[in-house]
Amino acid sequence: MAAATDDAGDSNEMIRVVSSDGEHFEMPEAAANLSLVLRHMIEDDCADAAGIPLAVVAAKPLAKIVDYCTKHAAKSSGLTIEEAEELKRFDAEFIEVDTDMLYDLLVAADFMGVEGLSKLAVQRTADLIKGKTPEQNRETFGIVNDFTPEEEEEICKENEWAFQITKPPSRLC
Amino acid sequence: MDTAPTHGPNTDMLSGLPEGVLHRIMSFLTLRQAVQTCVLSHRWRNLWRSMPHINADYKQFMVMGMVVTQAGDEALVLFKRFVNRLLELRDPVASMDKFCLWYLISDDKDDDTDSQDDDNDDDTDSQDAVANRWIGHALQKQARVVEVDVELVYADLKPLVLDHSVFTSCHLTKILFCNVILGDGFFKQLKTGCPALEDLSLDLCIISDDEISSQTLKVLTITGTKFSMEHRTSISTPSVTSLTLWSPDGMVVLKDIASVVTASVKLTNDLVSDGSDARGLRQYLWTLSGVKNLEFHYLVTNLDMKLTIKSNLQLCPKFNNLVNLTLGQWCLDANFYALIVFMQNSPRLEKLTLKLDPFRHQTSQRIIGELNERSFTCGHLKIVEVQCSENDPRANHVVNFFVSTGMTSAQIHIKH
Numbered sequence: 001m002a003a004a005t006d007d008a009g010d011s012n013e014m015i016r017v018v019s020s021d022g023e024h025f026e027m028p029e030a031a032a033n034l035s036l037v038l039r040h041m042i043e044d045d046c047a048d049a050a051g052i053p054l055a056v057v058a059a060k061p062l063a064k065i066v067d068y069c070t071k072h073a074a075k076s077s078g079l080t081i082e083e084a085e086e087l088k089r090f091d092a093e094f095i096e097v098d099t100d101m102l103y104d105l106l107v108a109a110d111f112m113g114v115e116g117l118s119k120l121a122v123q124r125t126a127d128l129i130k131g132k133t134p135e136q137n138r139e140t141f142g143i144v145n146d147f148t149p150e151e152e153e154e155i156c157k158e159n160e161w162a163f164q165i166t167k168p169p170s171r172l173c
Numbered sequence: 174m175d176t177a178p179t180h181g182p183n184t185d186m187l188s189g190l191p192e193g194v195l196h197r198i199m200s201f202l203t204l205r206q207a208v209q210t211c212v213l214s215h216r217w218r219n220l221w222r223s224m225p226h227i228n229a230d231y232k233q234f235m236v237m238g239m240v241v242t243q244a245g246d247e248a249l250v251l252f253k254r255f256v257n258r259l260l261e262l263r264d265p266v267a268s269m270d271k272f273c274l275w276y277l278i279s280d281d282k283d284d285d286t287d288s289q290d291d292d293n294d295d296d297t298d299s300q301d302a303v304a305n306r307w308i309g310h311a312l313q314k315q316a317r318v319v320e321v322d323v324e325l326v327y328a329d330l331k332p333l334v335l336d337h338s339v340f341t342s343c344h345l346t347k348i349l350f351c352n353v354i355l356g357d358g359f360f361k362q363l364k365t366g367c368p369a370l371e372d373l374s375l376d377l378c379i380i381s382d383d384e385i386s387s388q389t390l391k392v393l394t395i396t397g398t399k400f401s402m403e404h405r406t407s408i409s410t411p412s413v414t415s416l417t418l419w420s421p422d423g424m425v426v427l428k429d430i431a432s433v434v435t436a437s438v439k440l441t442n443d444l445v446s447d448g449s450d451a452r453g454l455r456q457y458l459w460t461l462s463g464v465k466n467l468e469f470h471y472l473v474t475n476l477d478m479k480l481t482i483k484s485n486l487q488l489c490p491k492f493n494n495l496v497n498l499t500l501g502q503w504c505l506d507a508n509f510y511a512l513i514v515f516m517q518n519s520p521r522l523e524k525l526t527l528k529l530d531p532f533r534h535q536t537s538q539r540i541i542g543e544l545n546e547r548s549f550t551c552g553h554l555k556i557v558e559v560q561c562s563e564n565d566p567r568a569n570h571v572v573n574f575f576v577s578t579g580m581t582s583a584q585i586h587i588k589h
Contacts, residue, residue: 126201162208
């Protein structure tokens with residue numbers, strides 16, 4: 001592949017990226033442009049045959065991100081209602097992942113500046129948190145309760161106002 | 174990053190995320206649940222105090238299974254206490270980016286004795302005063318975006334009366350108001366107090382000023398809004414590129430909108446000057462002569478009131494930049510009068526869309542007028558799209574009309 005830098009805009013160039021663990025991926029330039037970081041690299045002529053190294057993104061999430069960007073870039077402008085719905089279904093299926101992958105996607109999408117994916121992953125995380133007790137949330141996300149019993153009591157007291165009506169704070173801490 | 178992919182079930186994953194990502198996650202939770210994350214661990218303890226995006230929605234405080242009016246009152250009390258607390262306990266140096274308020278007006282303010290002495294008691298403050306205080310707080314905290322969406326328990330209650338004296342902020346770029354009263358001097362205050370404001374959206378509001386003027390606004394959206402009946406209201410927003418004005422209730426004059434590229438205008442017949450006189454309509458069209466994309470509707474509330482277009486009246490200017498045009502069914506009246514006039518004056522038009530109301534098949538004529546010259550050439554016109562219900566006989570008339578001007582039927586799309 002030649003250097004993907006000659007033409008700006010709607011070129012059909014493929015952009016290569018390299019994961020932190022050394023795997024190579026390819027995606028159309030339009031897909032790469034959905035990442036703010038990749039777009040800036042392409043604009044600065046940093047996209048070459050060797051591929052853009054992504055030091056903090058491992059192969060597993062990167063494969064997903066390439067998949068996401070390729071799908072969304074192919075259907076970006078002038079969507080019909082059916083296409084928009086199909087894309088929505090794709091998103092819903094795409095984000096049905098375990099919490100490990102969700103975490104990796106949150107980090108990678110934030111790092112690479114893929115706004116749509118970032119929002120999707122953030123929304124998914126919030127949906128997992130919603131309607132659960134703090135204990136359930138600790139369990140889902142492996143959050144360790146690092147408060148001492150005294151601290152816990154203090155927090156419950158100072159934030160009592162936020163727990164009124166729903167449930168008594170004593171049961172939540 | 175340490176690339177050990179085995180997080181394991183007991184490794185804390187979320188807490189390692191950047192604060193910005195955690196704050197974004199919290200912005201998708203209810204306000205109450207966002208604050209409640211404080212009990213999770215040290216990392217989370219004070220995150221809510223610096224959340225930059227506050228979604229304050231009274232509906233999250235509704236108790237299920239209650240009559241709406243009663244549930245609304247109960248919810249409001251809890252909601253006010255909660256938001257007051259939240260704002261009071263927020264990190265005083267944390268700025269706010271976005272403040273979105275969904276508010277409910279449930280009582281008749283005229284019965285309210287506004288001047289209660291004990292200002293500290295949240296529950297006796299008037300409903301308007303509470304909301305205004307919160308908005309003021311958000312602006313003080315440098316909010317870029319302020320959205321206020323008010324619901325009324327009874328339709329005849331008075332919307333939220335906004336205290337515009339708090340609108341002094343060089344950070345505010347976007348405002349969205351629904352069901353809000355903007356009293357005398359509001360727009361003057363915005364002009365001098367909010368020099369970064371670019372996007373203003375008003376739905377179902379009441380405006381009493383006689384001038385809406387701004388050098389900085391780029392997007393202006395006014396829908397279903399009442400203007401003063403005592404005077405004309407002029408709009409002078411020379412930097413606005415996108416203008417939406419739907420069914421203004423009152424006399425509105427577009428004075429300086431020279432930069433508008435995209436405009437969507439819906440007018441109601443009884444409010445365009447005297448209804449039967451086409452000069453009001455003409456005035457609107459002439460001020461829009463520079464647009465590239467135009468949607469223009471002329472709606473009828475009173476079918477007896479017909480618009481008479483005199484033969485020497487030049488209804489349309491030359492739309493030299495117009496590329497996309499969308500018209501309502503009014504353009505088919507009086508033997509396609511308005512449609513032809515638009516076609517004659519839009520030399521660069523590429524796409525025409527006609528939206529035909531599915532509920533009014535019969536062509537009740539809104540317009541009286543006769544054209545001396547009915548021919549036109551639109552050399553750039555590529556697509557005509559007709560949106561209508563199935564079996565709408567007018568679709569065929571439109572197809573025949575354009576085929577007779579030399580278009581092929583492949584260029585004419587009918588969408589149901």
